Amino acid sequence: xxxxxxxxxxxxxxxxxxxxxxxxxxxxxxxxxxxxxxxxxxxxxxxxxxxxxxxxxxxxxxxxxxxxxxxxxxxxxxxxxxxxxxxxxxxxxxxxxxxxxxxxxxxxxxxxxxxxxxxxxxxxxxxxxxxxxxxxxxxxxxxxxxxxxxxxxxxxxxxxxxxxxxxxxxxxxxxxxxxxxxxxxxxxxxxxxxxxxxxxxxxxxxxxxxxxxxxxxxxxxxxxxxxxxxxxxxxxxxxxxxxxxxx
Ligand SMILES: Nc1ncnc2c1ncn2[C@@H]1O[C@H](COP(=O)(O)OP(=O)(O)OP(=O)(O)O)[C@@H](O)[C@H]1O
Numbered sequence: 142x143x144x145x146x147x148x149x150x151x152x153x154x155x156x157x158x159x160x161x162x163x164x165x166x167x168x169x170x171x172x173x174x175x176x177x178x179x180x181x182x183x184x185x186x187x188x189x190x191x192x193x194x195x196x197x198x199x200x201x202x203x204x205x206x207x208x209x210x211x212x213x214x215x216x217x218x219x220x221x222x223x224x225x226x227x228x229x230x231x232x233x234x235x236x237x238x239x240x241x242x243x244x245x246x247x248x249x250x251x252x253x254x255x256x257x258x259x260x261x262x263x264x265x266x267x268x269x270x271x272x273x274x275x276x277x278x279x280x281x282x283x284x285x286x287x288x289x290x291x292x293x294x295x296x297x298x299x300x301x302x303x304x305x306x307x308x309x310x311x312x313x314x315x316x317x318x319x320x321x322x323x324x325x326x327x328x329x330x331x332x333x334x335x336x337x338x339x340x341x342x343x344x345x346x347x348x349x350x351x352x353x354x355x356x357x358x359x360x361x362x363x364x365x366x367x368x369x370x371x372x373x374x375x376x377x378x379x380x381x382x383x384x385x386x387x388x
Contacts, residue, residue, distance in 0.1 A: 145204035
């Protein structure tokens with residue numbers, strides 16, 4: 142299984158003062174951007190898919206199977222966060238190795254898979270470094286490499302490059318697009334940057350106040366016909382600017 146559909150079927154959930162209700166589906170192998178104002182519920186959506194939060198009602202289906210009752214480790218999902226993905230006392234190789242075996246009992250074939258993932262993410266030669274000896278971009282590459290060796294069909298990314306500068310962010314987006322082309326996993330990725338969404342995503346999920354306010358092909362969000370709520374969110378000027386850049 143290299144990819145899988147992700148469906149939130151009338152998923153209701155709440156924290157003390159916040160309610161969300163998500164009803165949305167992402168087709169297998171698609172890169173979907175999740176955008177929306179701060180506090181809208183983007184991370185909550187990923188946490189529900191990953192299993193860090195459980196729906197009060199509704200179902201989460203991955204590849205058509207109901208995973209709502211499964212623990213995070215049992216779900217066919219990997220997640221990369223904005224930061225703090227790595228264990229500070231473990232070197233790069235071991236941080237990636239955790240994706241194969243939580244106790245780091247690695248077979249020869251595990252080691253070969255880890256070597257490949259380090260090569261794919263441009264980390265060859267840095268295997269013995271600790272996270273503190275890496276740049277921010279390199280640390281996120283290690284987190285991506287760990288997700289790759291887990292080989293799950295769904296990859297969730299919560300603003301993974303938000304703390305990086307624009308040039309490095311572009312490099313990381315290119316890397317993500319390359320890995321997606323090779324592996325074909327389904328990718329849900331939260332970003333505040335409209336350019337990042339346009340650069341690699343095919344599908345948009347726009348969230349406002351705990352609900353999916355608009356979805357559709359990414360191009361539909363960057364032209365004159367863009368949904369009103371999305372235009373308001375990114376600002377009319379920027380919307381016009383991005384529409385111009387398309388041509
Ligand atoms: N553990 C928690 N306990 C209580 N409320 C929470 C908790 N986590 C999130 N919330 C609240 O739920 C709402 C949605 O939060 P969430 O992190 O999903 O938003 P977001 O869209 O990812 O925001 P941002 O863009 O700022 O990261 C917010 O109002 C937040 O304050």
